[in-house]
Amino acid sequence: MASIHSDVAIVGGGIAGLCLSVLLQRKGIEYFLVTREMQQKVMALAETLPPSALAMIQQLGLREVFEESALEKTLGYHSLWGSSQVQDVNFYFHHPYNYGLKLDKQLLLKKLESCLDSHRIVQCKDWSWEEENRCIRVNSAQKPFDLYGQIFVDATGRKKALLRKLGIGSTVHDQQIAFSCHLPRIRHPKIKHGVFTEVFKGGWGIVSSLDQRTNVMTLYAEKGSPQSLKMREYDHWQTLLSETQILQAFLAGEVWSPVFVSAANSICSNEIAGSNWLALGDAAIAFDPLSSHGITNAVYTAWQAAEAIEERLVSDSDVALGVYSEKLRKIFGAYLATRLILFGKRLILGG
DSSP states (O other): OEEEEEEEEEEOOSHHHHHHHHHHHHHTOOEEEEEEOOOSOOOOOOEEEOHHHHHHHHHTTOHHHHHHTEEEEEOEEEEESSSSSOEEEEOTTOSSOOOEEEEOHHHHHHHHHHTSOGGGEEEEEEEEEETTTTEEEEEESSOOEEEEEEEEEEOOGGGOHHHHHTTOOEEEOOOEEEEEEEEEOOOOTTOOSSEEEEEETTEEEEEEEOSSSEEEEEEEEETTSHHHHHHTSGGGHHHHTTTOSSGGGGOOSSOSSOOEEEEOOOEEESOSBOSSEEEOGGGTEEOOGGGOOHHHHHHHHHHHHHHHHHHHHHHOOSHHHHHHHHHHHHHHHHHHHHHHHHHHHHHHTTO
């Protein structure tokens, strides 16, 4: 069996894994990135990077990559959450950036990958964790090999593929799931921004413009609830949204995609880092989409992980990884407190 040795072995080629690879490469730290071959087409979602994150990606030298991957700039959002009146949250006075970015995630992934040395990336059908040898066995299209690293990184998102193989569990704080589909773009006279959120009985929904022709609508509910069982079929959406003030106006007779179901719960790994491994992005801490933290979390944790890995390799001490873990736990704790307040407001309105 062939072997590859690297300072850092990363599993997962999403935004978190790619950003970490870019940052390690700039530091001159050897890395090797393992990604799974794409087995099915991924549904395009209208994902937003808020202006608060632009300063961070500027500091990391990634702003150009993100700007080039943007479908458009966004100047704010509207919501009916905790209020009977439409709230206009604009970015006009946010400094130093007064806009956010609507991202083409697949284009962003390609651009981040193009920043990397191609020989440090491998697509594989599958991989396994070899506990006895403490390595990753990669089943690549060319030939299988064992990947050894001083530090292993789980960047597989909510799948937590490496953490599961290491026997590390997670604490789940809710059972929220998301139901998304593409619809023809409809413009509402009261909604000037490209994002709108509204609460309804048993759930909440968001509509976001993907491009000039397409909206993405996503409905959220607790797994197993009566609402969630109906959300799987678009034919039920008109009834589910019948009492909403505005959200129902974005429904169309024609649906441009099947309803895509995905996890959208709040979850934190019981261990975020160990003596020779760490998790980042959604594999470490995952938020529900209301927070708009998804991509920001991927980039921020990649940044902090790169700093911790550099210190760990230089000092051969676990302190930096422990600090990294504690930092993410504090962030997640603050998020849970904010989420409790937001969902408390939803319940006041009968959501």
